[in-house]
Amino acid sequence: MDVRREHHPGHAAVGPLAVRGGRPHQAVRGLGSAAGCVGARGAQGALGVDITWIGHAAFRVRSGNKTLVMDPFPPELGLRIPPPQAQADLVTQSSSDPLHSALGAVSGEPIALDGPGEYEAAGMHLRGLRTTRRTQEGEPQQWNTVFSAQAEGIVFCHLGNPDRLLTNREVDALGSPHVLMAPVGSDTGLSAADVVEIVRNVEPRIIIPMLYAHSGNKHPLRELGPFLQELGVREPEAQPRLTVTRANLPDDTQVVVLQPTGAML
Template sequence: MKVTWHGHACVSLELSNGYTIVFDPHDGGSIGLEKPNVKADLVLVSHEHFDHNAVEVVKKDKTRVFKEFVGEAVVDNVHVKGFESFHDKAGGKRRGRNTIYMVDVEGRRVSHMGDLGDKPSSEVVSKLRGVDLLIIPVGGFYTIEPHEAWEVAESVEPRNILPIHYWVKGLNLPIKPVDEFLKHVRGFNIVRLDSRSFTLESYEKSVLLPKYG
């Protein structure tokens, strides 16, 4: 499984047969980054904010799209689960709801936490526990703060972690750089990659930092 970080919260999973899943696409220019260079067979959108729902950027003619989906579905042999969470600490009253996705495909479980603004319930954590890759926002302000992101990661006990939604050069949003999250990491290898992509099967107990820019 090839995993690519397209900046901000946009991540794609390319399966062995070329089938591609994209989480939370942005349009590039509106947040100061490059437009994601990927086309999706399946798009999963955690919530309808402009920097997470630019579906047209990555869509093909027959792309399947799930927005704020809560429940369970099987799409093209991809098992999708959506769990309700919140974009803030006020039960969604400030910024709305957020969907945490988990996909189960090719023997791997990957969870994308979207714009998680508060710690997920213990019930949700129990269903995510042990995922092969936890994709989690770590930049704070709009989402959980860096120390909270680590606390969530510890509770989920993933095999690997991909931090997202943190400041990189060019991004015009007031969020923290990834180093603020890395200060809290314990028991994981911190792997700085030389590209935006990696093969998930190559890593174990790692915080993976694709190169952006």
């Protein structure tokens, strides 16, 4: 497997190749402006990406013959990632929280990313934007990594589970992704009003809600309704998956609710 990362010192461990906020053991080069432009809307792509919500904050994103799993969860959540969706070439983890970083629930020999920086791996261009979480005095600083990825001309962004609004600088760094995976019901993160403010600052074409109460999830989360009410939209009919292409992107921001595919235990 090949992964290229812009200069950030660190270490690599776990599995065949895991990049933990640092430099992998394989060839590394800076991506430069032509390689990724993650967060911009200028790349062209004739195909698209297929997005499935597994549940909680976990997604499966398929592009061509490559699969990215974002924020996999362990069985302790009350759900199991179905074997076909557990196979991955690439995994991103927004934090060290076990509910967002269960590498053991993913099969294959994936590259694992959990740190800030720019990457090129599994045919995708990715950017990790590190944000901090509120931490009690005397405790180690907690963090959250917002991951954006580009494939087939589609830029999609997973916010993770931040507990504060993004700064202007972070919003500028994030750009305007086509698809935003937003934590709308976290018990330890943003309020519905905060998420709506981020949405209005980032201006995605599609919002996919995540991290809200759903069948089989044992973790205490808020319902989806308050976010939709704050945003001023009705709840759309849930669908099993979303295929996004450059041609079918909506002109105005739309909410797409996906059915969780995780198997209840």
